[in-house]
Amino acid sequence: MVVGLLSAFAAAALYGCGTIVQAIGVRRAGAAEVEGLWARVWAGRLYAYGLVLDGLGFVASLVALRTLPLFVVESAVASSVAITAGLAVLLLGARLSRREILAQVGVGLGLVALAVSAHPGRAAPLTGTGPWVLLGSVLPVGVLGAVALRRPGPTGAAVLAATAGLGFGGVGIAARVVEVPTTLWRLVLDPVPWALVAFSLIAMSAYGLALQRGSVTTVAAVTFTAETVVPAAIGLLWLGDRVRPGAGPIALLGFVLTLGGSIVLARHAAEDAPEQATEPGD
Known part of the structure; x- marks a missing residue:
């Protein structure tokens, strides 16, 4: 369980750093259109660095999902927005209000509550048509993203963020239930790994597009809400995720504190984060 918890916290830190770096890269890419070739190359490198951090965070979350609900x-992972807010203070000169500082504390306490209340163990395996249902659920998520592309402005960004959240949630579910066989051909014929790949592609594409259209913190709030609530419910209802005996209220409190604090912090700097992100050196 210790390895799982350390991996989960590492994923949060890596995702939080990746969000800041990607946001800077996306917005610098727009400015680089008039600044020349080297500006475009540098903007692309920044975004690529953010993707690398996200990739490392993804690997860390996969490790955590093998043993944790x-x-x-x-x-x-949702608490990574607290890392983002903290980095905005350190690197971009942002300031946290008293409410946001309390949200940071709430996220920390919530994670501790979740850590002590969770019952470690593997997920219940999907049987029968379960793996195919998981793969089939990729389609409606993809359709939602396609619809969002036709909606301009903040509304389209919010729907794209929701698509990304559902996609990342699907990745988490697939990673939780996937069974690694002894032979490669069995893995190729298993629909669960294909669902994991498809959800990953949808989620990363939708998240990048959402960042281009809306505030990074608002996009993060919608994404992390969808990414957290839906998989948590599915895990508890169908995948055998459990809390320790008598620790249900602690787990619920931890969940509410973590998600609520993350949403508060994701809303932080909705007005100033994009402008600051374009000039991180100031």
């Missing part, structure tokens, strides 16, 4: 790992 979805409601713990997804909540930890």
Whole structure:
């Protein structure tokens, strides 16, 4: 369980750093259109660095999901926005209000509550048509993203963020239930790994597009809410995720504190984060 918890917290830190770096890269890419070739190359490198951090965070979350319930790992990933807010203070000169400082504390306490209340263990395996249902659920998520592309402005960004959240949630579910066989051909014929890949592609594409259209913190709030609530419910209802005996109220409190604090912090700097992100050196 210790390895799982450390991996979950590492995923949060890596995702939080990746969000800041990607946001800077996306916005510098727009400015680079008039600044020349080297400006465009540098903007692309920044975004690529953010993707690398996201990739490392993804690997860390996969490790955590092998032994921890979805409601713990997804909540930890959602808390990465607290890392983002902290980095905005350190690197971009942002300031946290008293409410946002309390939200930071709430996220920390919530993660501790989730850590002590979670019952470690593997997920219940999907049987029968379960793996195919998981793969089939990729389609409606993809359709939602396609619809969002036709909606301009903040509304389209919010729907794209929701698509990304559902996609990342699907990745978490698939990673939680996937069974690694002894032979490669069995893995190729298993629909669960294909669902994991498809959800990953949808989620990363939708998240990048959402960042281009809306505030990074608002996009993060919608994404992390969808990414956390839906998989947590599915894990508890169908995948055998459990809390320790008598620790249900602690787990619920931890979930609410973590998600609520993350949403408060994701809303932080909705007005000033994009402008600051374009000039991180100031």
